[in-house]
Amino acid sequence: MIKKKIDTNKKVLMSGNIAIAQAAIEAGCRFYAGYPITPQNEIPNYMSGKMPQAGGVFIQAESEIAAINMLFGASAAGARAMTTSSSPGISLKQEGISYLAGARLGCVVVNVMRGGPGLGNIAPAQSDYFQATKGGGHGDYHTIVLAPSSVQEAYDLTKLAFDLADKYRTPVIILADGMIGQMMEPVQATGYRLQATGYKKAWALTGAKGRRPNIVRSFFLKEGILEEHNKLLQKEYQKIKQEVNNYENYLTEDANILIVSYGSMARIAKDSVNYMRKQGARVGLFRPISLWPFPEKALEELSIKSNAILVVEMSAGQMVEDVQRIVKSSAPVYFYGRMGGGIPSQEEISEEIKKILNAYSQKK
Amino acid sequence: MIKKKIDTNKKVLMSGNIAIAQAAIEAGCRFYAGYPITPQNEIPNYMSGKMPQAGGVFIQAESEIAAINMLFGASAAGARAMTTSSSPGISLKQEGISYLAGARLGCVVVNVMRGGPGLGNIAPAQSDYFQATKGGGHGDYHTIVLAPSSVQEAYDLTKLAFDLADKYRTPVIILADGMIGQMMEPVQATGYRLQATGYKKAWALTGAKGRRPNIVRSFFLKEGILEEHNKLLQKEYQKIKQEVNNYENYLTEDANILIVSYGSMARIAKDSVNYMRKQGARVGLFRPISLWPFPEKALEELSIKSNAILVVEMSAGQMVEDVQRIVKSSAPVYFYGRMGGGIPSQEEISEEIKKILNAYSQKK
Amino acid sequence: MDKRGDGQGISFGKDKMTEQIIIAGSGGQGIMAMARILANAAMLEDKFVTWLPCYGAEVRGGSAYCMVKISDREIASPYINLADTVVALNKPSLDRFIKRVKPRGTLFVNTSLVDKKPKKSDCKIIGEDFSDIASDIGNVQCTNMVALGALVKSSSIVGRDSLEKSLREAFKDENVFLLNEKAIKYAMKLVKVRKRKS
Amino acid sequence: MDKRGDGQGISFGKDKMTEQIIIAGSGGQGIMAMARILANAAMLEDKFVTWLPCYGAEVRGGSAYCMVKISDREIASPYINLADTVVALNKPSLDRFIKRVKPRGTLFVNTSLVDKKPKKSDCKIIGEDFSDIASDIGNVQCTNMVALGALVKSSSIVGRDSLEKSLREAFKDENVFLLNEKAIKYAMKLVKVRKRKS
Amino acid sequence: MNKIFSYPKSLSKNETHYCAGCGHGIAHRLVAEVIDELGIQGRAIAVCPVGCAVVAYDYWDIDCSEAAHGRATAVATGIKRMRPGNIVFTYQGDGDLASIGLAETIFTANRGENITVVFINNAVYGMTGGQMAPTTVMHQKTSTTPAGRGANFEGHPLKVSEMLAMLPATKYIARTALFSPAEVLKTKSALITAFKNQIEGIGFSLVEILSMCPTYWQLTPEKSAKWIREEMVKAFPLGRIK
Amino acid sequence: MNKIFSYPKSLSKNETHYCAGCGHGIAHRLVAEVIDELGIQGRAIAVCPVGCAVVAYDYWDIDCSEAAHGRATAVATGIKRMRPGNIVFTYQGDGDLASIGLAETIFTANRGENITVVFINNAVYGMTGGQMAPTTVMHQKTSTTPAGRGANFEGHPLKVSEMLAMLPATKYIARTALFSPAEVLKTKSALITAFKNQIEGIGFSLVEILSMCPTYWQLTPEKSAKWIREEMVKAFPLGRIK
Amino acid sequence: MSQKKSSPKIRIDKDRCKACGLCIMYCPKGLLQLSQDLNKRGVHSAEFKKIKGVECVACSFCAIICPDVCIEVSK
């Protein structure tokens, strides 16, 4: 296995897509299967050259479906495995993801979201939140969902994703959007992580020599067994809910207007916070990083001291439903979104905040 | 076209699957494509014989994906079209459904849900609520979702589904579960509906003779156009939200404990209401029939006069999130669910209600 | 008959009659057909009915069962927790459903495929060699009809006319119809005979 | 430079320098490479940078553009609404982005592909026949480098050393490097000359 | 007395859920015999299909993976690439391998993955109730071809093995049957070749086995055996294809 | 002076977004010419692919449908069955038709749907940036075969047309190319046959067209034309296949 | 005659048997039949039929064709 030494002192200008690919290899990913689709083509292109060099496998699969099912095999064999795609391709993987979840196989699935529905376009979007967090596939399963908002974070979260996938034996979705995938920023690489192999996988398929056969399955026909299996899954989900709660608070301590936003959208929202602060408004930003589990407690606490909450998404309003559910009647929840690849400007968001502020001052 | 006269006076004992198939033909469905999967095999089996007789087309597709995309074509050509499957097969159709929604093509998709995730089992379940109502596919789209709770209703809603699909140019999902699909009950057929062809489809592909070409598409690359298209979709969704709001209230007028349940689960919940009423408890049942749009207003109103709400599902808790979102802080929302094909008995549900009642009486 | 007021299948307020039957056996024993003929006969008598099947491994092997509810008024849940009547056509079905016969209910057992007649003090047990009888009549496949005959005879859930009508609707082929009818009739006689004996 | 306090790219409280540049053209004009070399040069100077591309029809034809932010401190959004500098390498790009130059900003126009020099009173307009110049140097493909030379020369967003270093990192092939360097240098000279003239 | 025919070691003692006369039982036993004879029980990994043989893992005493319907070869690819030292095979029905999974089958073969494929062609979808399979022969009546295949534009039986034989990367393709003891033995030797190829690193090998489904052919087991011999082989000629 | 070569009526005046020298432009024009000559502009329905030709509907003045990537023949099946009087054709790239859509392609052909398929084989995925296609030839370098196809177990170029020719229900399968005016004309006559077959109810017809992708072959248009003539035809021999 | 080996034998696991009849069909000596009794499964399992003068030749055909691995053969 050839490993080029990674200079962990030097920042490199790279795109989110490349950051994800490089991080995967450094995290010990040794199986990659994918099918080209914009805006994430840089990942398979990069992997086709680098995976063989890293002693791993690159397969350009015949379809997204083949890719996710190859991951099923690679993961069943105990390997760290990744596939990447964008919205339509991710829709095709839903059956496979449900199988991986059902069979308790970890893997990393990257969705570099684009405008939908259907073929849509290739502009950045955040309209697959529901699919990722509620489970676009069938059955009672969840996958961990992590949403980076910078290239560095795309790199860091990809590494984290492999650990979580092994720890909890679940698919982990990196929910990036076209903006994160395509944009370049300086990245500080952290080098190879050899604890990658630190997870014992006694259940993995290695040949039954000297032990009872291992079976990887999600099918439990006998009455009651599937329910038991589901209880096990739910218990694991409860554990994940307790342990995975990533978010960023930006100027929220004294904020009475709270913006909730994730991914690249949160970057623009941050600009708006900065701008509104200059205008003297006490605006803050809550940025969930783990979208599932959603950092409910943290938001709940902030919501109590907020006069109003503005959810901003590059979608028709998806995460806003979770926010409403969590916030309950603590604060009114407003929404501003752009769809189909439209990117709101800082000004648009600030305008929404001003509207809310006006409504409040009028009330007084 | 041979049409056997349907005796609309005589009840016939039939399964939900057959009721759906027969209703589709009577509603003017002339294109059926599907791929076998338990527990809905009776539908393709029936259709293979009856569709040709009705002058329609039956195709056993090579896969669920082929089937949904054949529907795309049939619908683009202006026909009423249906496909049916069960959970894993429906997951495979997610890309296609997103395309149909994006291209504004109506069709009927039946999901006779089974236990998941993965291959799961073939017992009845309700664990695809998220997938159906939030959009398991990519992008900001919605499909109308109708959940029958009897065989007669499966028949009636299927007919309604075709009308809604044409009216709003959207896929309509019949979200049945294995119990509805498999059980038999007497059904009163209502006969052929010839207004089936009453929807003018000027946009349909018929050849461009004498007019400008029609294009059926979901792809809008030029900046801003996809967003306009999405706005159009959202406007249509608002219209649907206003116009489609199906639900049943069962003994809710004076109820202070409200059960919320849908589909076959609501049947068992009704037994529990009956039982608890005998015990003197003021329990009622709210049964949403359209799951998307969810009858929000109706539930909101009921929730205000309820002391507690118990959501009962054959899932780990999916609809409950919508209930929480809608009910906000009006009443505490409890949940009881069985997973992986487990079917709760009336007694189990009543037990939950008793627990809630006890908690309340202790509070006093 | 549900006269115990446990609420199953009983509407709030009124106390109408509802019969809850579970028929269980192995994949190939014709459980579903038997239950369907029964349910259809009840429908022909203008009763409310539900017929809820449950298969094992998709279609074959394993144990399959079917829940039938017959009532004078609308039936809420088709699902049966405790049944008035359980028909168990093989051993695994017996083991599984014996505990789901209501107190004072009836349990039919196919003693051909059960080592020993089961014990359960709080319900009536009717044990017959359904499979052997069917074999004797000429086809072990008729086991279900033999059981159906015994069930209808001893419970009069449905009338004989509607049963016959239902049977005709189920078997268009005259020979098949006759064979099945024969099995039912034979069983009806048998149950009477045996009953007298016991 | 953002000195107008509109908040774009400016952190709350402090008023640091942020340069916002949009480079636009058609698919084959090397927009992305040009922007990347620029961004990388800034990174080599330890600046914070973001580089955000936008392609038209997947890769070819249509109009493509790239947004580059260069700042002394962390950059929130990589997205640019109004830019300090817009470089428009063809007509559609000009039409599209002319309205997004900030007051007192700079607009670079490739006059080779534009009928008439545009009018906009509130910003500086630098129009050069970038394509023709590139053609003259020997390769119309170098249009982007000619524009880059002009941009760096007239704005000094990045130093020449870092630009050269960045160029080296971009073009490993010596000949390709030399051709591109030549284009940049030529443009740098040119802008000076023309400036004097005007 | 010596046992000359006894229960294979790699076959679990569980009774199968298959119908009487179903070919799956024979094929399972053959696979187990071959595993025993090649001494690979400790390193064999099976990928089971979705089809009547879905719980084949209950019948073999080796490591097994499930696969989504049709995707067994994709799953096998993932396993084999990560565990090249193991002997990885798929066991798939005709619906699984030749309908929903056709693309995966062809591409896995075309990549020349060094795996073994056991392909059970019983001309119907057994598990879901006897619908038409891609391999259903002309005029055969099934649950979804009530008037016989061909009456409703269903096309012709698909000869997947012949298609795969066209691919340069496939190394061994044979079609055998289970309708008689002699054919069962031929099937076994074909399987031995197909597994040996993998052990020796030769590459993609597939054995297509014509197998009885008495239930959905609506024939007795005996008549089913005859139907393969007399009818099915016309559409699917036996022998080594490549 | 009479115009002997002019702009086809069924071709819209829009300029295409294709790269210089891209074969799609020629193929589009040929399709339009054939539609004009057969007088079917008023009843033709195109199903456009996902690939560089995704917006072919902007270039033809006829009714058109989009199709999800790879599913054009399934969409065409739905249209044709509901509109048997229309002339329905798909236009698909090699990624679309032969990779993700392979199963749909084979099954549509096997059912013998009476449609016409125009198959653009340019040996790469154009739209997504020049990745390997199933038709990429041995040793060809692409974005995902940086060391040339074959160096990393990618298998061999897939001859879909030959596979389809095996199916009894396919009526006409031909492979042509666009590398010279003469080949362009041959392509046109193949297309005429393929469309006529549909008009006459003969059945499934397909024309595979070897087409230049100068951008991702990283060759000039001229060299691209030469590369087809000299290299690509070795893997994909021209002529009528069936 | 002293060289005559002991009778070859088969052993049928009756409760496993599904009565498919394939062994019966293929026994070259006609030595197998369905029994009168029902087994645990409720079917008439296969059984060895003793016919005078006809010996089981241990050809294993019955075992080879049996889908349920009910038959063991010894020699």
Added chain:
Amino acid sequence: MSQKKSSPKIRIDKDRCKACGLCIMYCPKGLLQLSQDLNKRGVHSAEFKKIKGVECVACSFCAIICPDVCIEVSK
């Protein structure tokens, strides 16, 4: 000489042209070339090159191979 037909002619839509050069490659008479000027697209489009004594034969090769349908041919 009176029978000599008028010169066949081609017309190139220069602004459509992408300068792929395929028409140039295939003109049997060598009558096409890239122009010096840039067109609207910024490329040096194809143009007819007048060569003394060499006539366009209206073979249409240039038009047939042109991917952008830039060329009309008349006779």
